[in-house]
């Protein structure tokens with residue numbers, strides 16, 4: 001497989017402008033002759049569908065929820081980065097670019113990251129114009145706060161509901177186009193297979209989740225903006241429905257899957273509290289602006305927090321990383337939490353928690369000010385734990401939260417299948433081995449509003465596409481493959497539920513491919529997952545039928561794909577014999593427990609190619625070259 005990144009030539013700061021000029025344009029009068037499918041209505045998909053419709057393309061947009069407004073992006077809490085430098089604290093496009101490359105532990109493509117930093121400023125203008133109610137200072141100017149991995153305040157926010165407000169902005173733009181007849185919105189439709197004709201993506205097979213009917217939808221280009229696959233861990237901060245099916249089915253049809261092992265474990269989530277828990281809740285990173293993280297100095301100290309005097313507390317992030325302190329990046333903060341818990345200094349049930357304490361800030365600023373900034377997060381915490389964080393420190397622990405890996409894309413966001421473009425969390429671009437907080441919303445909206453509308457046009461203008469219809473053998477074969485898969489899932493009538501398989505897979509993944517990974521553990525996981533998959537395809541029980549609303553059937557398809565994807569993650573983690581960002585191989589660390597990269601052998605993207613059923617996938621490599629931010633050991637000390 002050839003991985004052509006198609007990065008434009010010239011100085012990094014001019015690549016995107018030059019490329020925009022070089023790309024082919026579609027005559028405005030011809031745009032209405034083209035159709036584009038967008039799978040996903042979150043920030044990336046919603047923004048892309050609305051923007052392409054605004055340009056004049058005929059767009060069909062799909063989501064599995066009952067409304068595009070319910071895409072998982074709605075859950076994003078803390079904020080969105082942009083290098084506006086409104087605080088006059090030294091920010092610039094270059095600094096955001098630098099912070100993001102460094103934050104990703106030098107495993108991202110420089111040109112993409114620079115473009116992201118450039119576009120960040122346009123995103124804020126676009127959203128303000130849409131009426132997104134960002135927090136403002138008393139005088140009316142937009143407010144900012146800090147997020148991990150940065151020493152400037154560049155995060156724009158709307159209380160703890162930034163994703164919701166941004167999504168409502170994109171949704172309004174989308175619905176305007178639905179009203180104008182330019183977008184056909186197909187909610188409660190799940191894409192189950194891409195359709196490739198003459199090697200190009202020409203459509204999808206989608207299931208109407210209410211009637212069970214399988215539908216064929218054809219177009220001139222297909223965009224996947226289907227979000228991340230972090231629910232492979234079962235317990236995660238993602239909405240329960242998030243899954244990897246769309247990208248996995250595309251992988252099986254020839255789209256390379258890049259860096260599947262790069263997953264983000266977020267340091268500040270409410271700890272697990274029971275065996276039958278089905279999801280985890282994030283406490284936004286923004287809380288680390290004012291909360292201080294600590295554990296008792298002594299192992300096994302079970303006293304309530306207020307009885308532990310100041311000099312018997314270990315503010316371990318402030319101690320280990322004095323420059324960044326509580327705003328150390330997520331991978332580093334999560335590992336540090338794991339380390340103190342492994343030492344027996346964790347707090348709460350099972351010792352799997354650390355304190356996030358607001359006492360100092362409340363004393364300094366007053367409870368009202370803290371409530372103004374984080375009120376809804378505090379309320380959410382109290383509702384879940386029945387503890388009042390204004391009085392008792394929050395207890396937090398790391399959890400699966402984001403996936404940096406995803407379908408490989410070139411500079412145009414084109415996958416290795418021509419005509420199949422990928423945006424938002426579903427692609428691998430921009431964040432390398434670790435994403436900085438508040439950068440996912442930025443990337444999703446950059447892809448959706450400002451990149452895909454141009455690169456899709458470039459593809460259409462430079463490609464000759466024949467007319468196709470549903471009777472094409474490839475379209476029929478794709479429908480038949482979906483039918484056969486559902487028939488198999490329904491026919492086993494075994495003893496175990498889908499959830500029990502998913503929970504077991506999640507435990508394997510968390511234990512062996514979570515915050516810490518090692519050769520022996522990954523090899524064990526690579527034995528356990530195939531055995532679990534074998535049982536899944538023999539002993540699963542899916543009640544009901546395919547011709548009706550059937551949530552067990554939906555989940556079964558997704559868990560089947562997670563079993564395969566989990567295996568690829570472990571294989572990727574095993575092959576990457578270095579530690580970088582969220583991928584921490586325990587064999588490769590300093591005496592102080594810091595990650596040790598191996599730039600000689602692993603300064604590349606690993607892009608996996610499907611080799612056929614039962615065959616080991618092929619590991620392809622895209623070398624990474626750092627010309628503008630020079631390779632160095634990451635330090636936040």
Ligand SMILES: Cc1cc2nc3c(=O)[nH]c(=O)nc-3n(C[C@H](O)[C@H](O)[C@H](O)COP(=O)(O)OP(=O)(O)OC[C@H]3O[C@@H](n4cnc5c(N)ncnc54)[C@H](O)[C@@H]3O)c2cc1C
Pocket residue numbers: 039040041042043044045062063064065068070071072073074075076077078079080081162163189190191192225226227228237238239242243245246282401402423424425426437438439440441442444
């Ligand atoms: C709790 C939480 C808080 C977060 N807070 C922040 C934050 O403050 N700042 C930040 O930058 N990032 C944050 N993130 C990360 C960020 O929210 C996500 O990375 C981002 O919203 C993903 O957007 P997306 O458009 O790529 O995908 P999503 O919003 O997940 O949308 C996916 C879309 O694809 C559709 N879809 C998926 N599969 C199919 C299929 N097979 N068929 C049809 N439709 C399909 C879904 O219906 C949905 O419409 C947070 C994440 C979590 C979990």
